[in-house]
Amino acid sequence: MDTVVFLFPQINFSAPKEEAYFKMLGETELRASRMKDGNSRNKDKEKDKKSRLSLLLARSGSHENVSPEKNPPVKTNNIPPEVALRWSDSFEDLLGHPDGVEAFTKFLRTQFSEENIEFWMACEDYKTTESATKLQSKAKQMYAVFIDAEAPKEINIDHSTKQTIQKNIAQPTQSCFDAAQSKIYTLMKKDCYPRFLASDIYLALTKRKGPVVMTRRRSRSFVFSERGEATTPWL
Template sequence: MESPLLLFPQLNISASKDKSYYKVMKPAHKEEANKASKPGAKQKRNRLSLLLQKTEFHEDVHLGKAANLKKAASVSPEEAVKWGESFDKLLSQKDGLDAFTKFLKTEFSEENIEFWIACEDYKKSKTTHELLPKAKTIYETFIQKDAPKEVNLDFHTKEVTSQSIKQPLISTFDAAQSTVYKLMEQDSYPRFLRSDPYLNLVQGRNPSRPAMRRRSRSFTVNDFQDVRPDFTIW
């Protein structure tokens, strides 16, 4: 005897009411739903891998910062002590000038030392033909109103310097350079001597190998708050 058929006119198909059809189809749908909702072993391993990479990234950043300080490590404590004897001695040493420049950059006032260096270079000019283009560059960079690296000068000093630019001499920037020098000597220089980078050099510490506690690879509860234990994957 043939099995009765149930017609679905709206779909234009027919399906058998044979019980075996339901026995085969129902378990298949349930199994696919379980696979979709249950996190697999591969997914959990990927999550662990991401957490490990995050930890290693932070360690690499610290190591990269330490590598940038290797040059400062070549300065002996004796040499660093001499920098504290006077501002002149600090600026007369190349390593001291570099260290002070880096310090001013952390305070966003490097235009002062850059102006001083430009003036020192300007005074080394050997001919009058060199003075005019150099004087114009220094004036437009550091002195004129709204200059990209304008230094802090009083009105009188700025006015005298501006007038001297028309016919520049070796002494054109002497007054302005002296003003900026005193500002650095009385303000920035004392702070530099109290800064951690300078004190580390004086005490013979190696900034390229800072005392850094290695981050543990153990994870916190928050890292696994969404993960449920599944011992079948191990």
């Protein structure tokens, strides 16, 4: 006697054909719907993964407050005006002070260009990495966050520099991102830094109502006043 195998044991075949058919069809559609939902969730996870990569970079080094979500507002009460005024001496002085970096980062957010300072800081951290394993991991993360064409915080560098980085991260060294970092540094110094000194953010820190004029001493014989006038210190 032949053995009959039922592919759909959950269906009552003694019921009318129409009822059995629609029950089978409904379960098939349910399985298809579940598969579709699963694929959709996987795509959403991939999108979320890229957006979280910037946070991974921040956690990997000492600059863990780079991201907008974690970086608190600059507390002007804690920064003496005379300290903030020294940041106008040079861009190097600004980046050499933690509060200066924080204030500059806040300004760049208002300009929708915070990726520049974040990339520069990530490069500073990257160059201090000695472990070959960590170096490779950080290089891939930085490429995904700042260099790739679909990077969530893509920096503005030329195609040739991007290609060189893509080639070098296969066997990364501490100098992989030096060329790109130099270009971004120059961009910030020549374009962003002067606008920062004239911004409300910086003026609030210095307790001034107008743009701060460079106060660096040019010689012992004279200094520049706030108005930009040359005066002798003994008069």
